[in-house]
Amino acid sequence: MSTRARNREVCADCSAPDPRWASINRGVLICDECCSIHRGLGRHSSQVRHLTQTPWPSSQLQMVKSLYNNGANSIWEHSLLDPSSIMSGKRKANPQDRVHPNKTDFIKAKYQMLAFVHRMPCREDDSVTAKDLSKQLHSSVRTGNLETCLRLLSLGAQANFFHPEKGNTPLHVAAKAGQLLQAELLTVYGADPGAPDSSGKNPIDYARQAGHQELADRLVEIQFELTDRLAFYLCGRKPDHKNSQHFIIPQIADSLDLSELSKAAKKKLQSLSNHQFEELAMDVYDEVDRRETDAVWLATQNHSTLVTDTTVVPFLPVNPEYSSTRNQGRQKLARFNAHEFATLVVDILTDAKRRQQGNSPDNFKEMDQPDYDSVASDEDTEQEPTSGKDERTKSSESSDLSDSPITVQEFMEVKSALTASEAKIQQLLKVNCHLGEELRLMQSKLNSLQNENSTLKPPNSLARPQDLPHRAPPRGCRAMSMYETGSGLRQYHPRGETVCRDTTLTLQPLPIGCGPPVSLFPWFLFLLTLNPSTHRSIQSNFSRASGWPGDGTVPQSENPSEGECDSSLPCTEDVISKTELITKNIQELLRAAQENKHESFVPCSERILVAVTEMATLFPKRPSSESVRGSLCLLTSSASRLQGECQKATPHDSQQVIQCAYDIAKAAKQLVTVTTKDSN
The missing domain is CATH 1.10.220.150 (Arf GTPase activating protein)
Structure with missing residues (x-):
């Protein structure tokens, strides 16, 4: 192009x-x-x-x-x-x-939801409509009009439809007509290259008989796409299907030293029905795709800035067509470390080859005398020093494939790719270390400011947060609330950055396999001490999973014109008291997230919801102030959403939980500000 x-x-x-x-x-x-x-x-x-x-x-x-x-x-x-x-x-x-x-x-x-797709006219029998669409697809694939076939597929045409009069499927027709791109589209939508027609011939046979050898070879590759992708994930090679080599089974260094638990797991895998085994293999395929796409995603993003809106995908998203048990099992695949996951992939490849060849577990002797491609385990990778040419050559000569030997050049290509990946990983680690140092400096600054605040004399009256001086003392003799630490704090700028107005801050996405960085939570508390204008600047960089804009606007159903508005606001002391209770519970939640105490999330969220409910009852049902209505809406909706996020949060992914806590804290501070201003 x-x-x-x-x-x-x-x-x-x-x-x-x-x-x-x-x-x-x-x-x-x-x-x-x-x-x-x-x-x-x-x-x-x-x-x-x-x-x-x-x-x-x-x-x-x-x-x-x-x-x-x-x-x-x-x-x-x-x-x-x-x-x-x-x-x-x-x-x-x-x-x-x-x-x-x-x-x-x-x-x-x-x-x-396919909300904008053209809908067919409603008919009494939907199956008739699907059958008609599938017959149109069967006729269309003999031409090169791809968009017509995609439109039919989007409306419900079946890629594997078996035409009762013609005795074959759309893929048979596309293969006979030599329509390579149509075959690609049909297989993406689930067409089976090995499906027989009424006489027992599959689409590959159709393509070969019609002289379309390139199409026939591609259909063979598609037929083994799952096992090819798994093998390529481990060793960077695919089988040579043209020479009847259909499987490559990599060997992990210590895979032959099996524990009793590993042997039991292998027997359980071998005892699965073909349907259950296919489901497991498809789920592992999806996990391989997720991990490989994550690696490409991290390598192609601009890591000089921090982002929160676009992040890695921590585990496989829920597929509504699968049972909840299967979806839970799919998500657990993300917990496997590299070595554990590689072992599972090898076991699936081994059993897929056995099942394809029709061998039983007892007479599948290749497991006893493997002729596999060698792949280092996690431990070997960590302990291996920088190797010279002689060592790499020796490693390449000692590894071979189940069907053909691996050459030194091919091994060097894989080794070069691994070296490049390692360099990118080291670059990311350096960026993370730098960011961690900046966050530690923020934490130190926060501790210093809090120590200074605690030594100052109390003011005669509670000033509004936007009017407090740079170091506002605590009110009376009670402990300092993070909502009363003043708004005069200057926004911290990392080294090398230009100081300008309305500078926005963003958060780095949490890496897969680890909890939130320790220095994240003091920085979170530090953000809450900033003035309202800075809050709005920071807020614009936080994702809104619930879709609530958080800008003080009110949903249509909360329009004050729909009922009588009440201009009375509660006592400032009562609001501050409830706010401190919310603050205490949020701090407990953040501490639990910091220490990866996942089991404490739900109890903390319940206490926060109770505290928020008590605070909301202080205010009239329909306050006249638009800002109060917006803050109350944000407060209560964020508390409800927090419960849901805590229930589905994983030990290694608490970013949405932190986001909800931030929204609650922000809304509470806005209410304190409004009631303080009203009392003055």
Whole structure:
């Protein structure tokens, strides 16, 4: 594709220029921000892949770009092209929109709910409609019109539909006609390259008989796509299917030294039915895709700035078509470390080969005398020093494949790729260390300010937070509340940054496999001491999972014109008392998150909800002040959302819990400010 054509490409979801990712099953190109949302939808909604940093089958990439260039996006945005949609307020996202909630809501509506797809006229029998659509698909795949077939698939046509009169499937027709890109599209939507027709021939046979050898070879690759992807994940190689080599089974260094528990696990795996084994293999495939895409994501992002809106995906998203038990099992795959996961992948590859060859576990002797490709374990990687050429050559000569030997050149290519990955990881570690040092400096500054505050004399009356001096003393003799530490604190700027007004702060995404950094929580408390204008600046960089803008606006149902408004506000002392109770419980929650005490999340959230409810009862049901209504709404909705986030939070992912706590604290401070101003 020419540079000029490349420059004309824009994101299908927000129209940002130069998209670097693709959604394979949707046939669109997307930008980095929209890709982060697509990945959170799950592969059942969108299968994303980087255009340049991920190895692609050339025909599959050609299929996606052909769909994109021929208007596939209009399939997913059909109703938005209707002029009446402008009058109804419907519009697509634009590059300036926030990731949360604007782009997120639009992309979920577009791909999860298919809210803008053209709907067929309602009929009494939906199965008849699906059958008619599938017959149209069966006829269309003999042509090169990809977007027509994608439109039929989006409306419910079945890729594996068996035509009762023709005695075959759409993939048989595409293979006979030599339509390689149609075959790519059908297999993305689940068409089986090994499905027999009425005479027992599969699409591969059709392609070979018609002289389309390239298409036949590609269909063989697709037939073994799952095991090929798992093998490539471990050793960077794929089998040579043209020479009838269909499996590569890598060997982990200590995989032959099996414990009794490992042997029992292998027997349990071998005892699964074919259907159960296929489900497990598909789930592991999805986890491999998640881990590989995460690696590409981290390597292609700009790590010179901190971001919170676009992050890695910590575990497989929920697929609503699967049972809750299976979804829980899929998410647990993320807890496997590299060595454990590699062992599981090898076991699946071994058993897949056994099942494909029709061998029983007892007579599958290749497990006793393996001829596998060698792959180092985690422990070996950590202990291995920088090797010279002789050591790498020796390692390459000692490793071989189950069907053909591995060459020194091929091993060096894999080794070079691993070295490049290690360099990127070291770069990320350096960035994290630098950020950790900056956060520690913030913590030290906060401790110093709190010590100074504790030594000052109490004021005669409680001043408004926006009027407090740089070092505001505590009120009376009670302990200092973090809502009364003043608004004169200057915003801290890391070394090397220019100080300017309205400087925004953002948080770094939490790395997979570890809890929140220790220095994050003092910084969180430090943010709460800033003045309201700085709060608004910081707030604009926090994601809003609930979709609440947090800007003091009120939902339509809370319009004061719908009922009588009450201008009376509660006593400032009562509000401060309840606020301190909320503060105490939030600090306990953050301490639990800091110490990875996941079991304390729910009890803490319940106490916070009780404290918030007590504080909300102090205020009239319909206060006249718009800011009070907005703060109360944010306070109560954030407390309710906190309970849900605490229930589904994992020990290694508490970012949304922290976000909810931030919203509650911010709303409480706003209420203290308003009541203090009113009393004065």
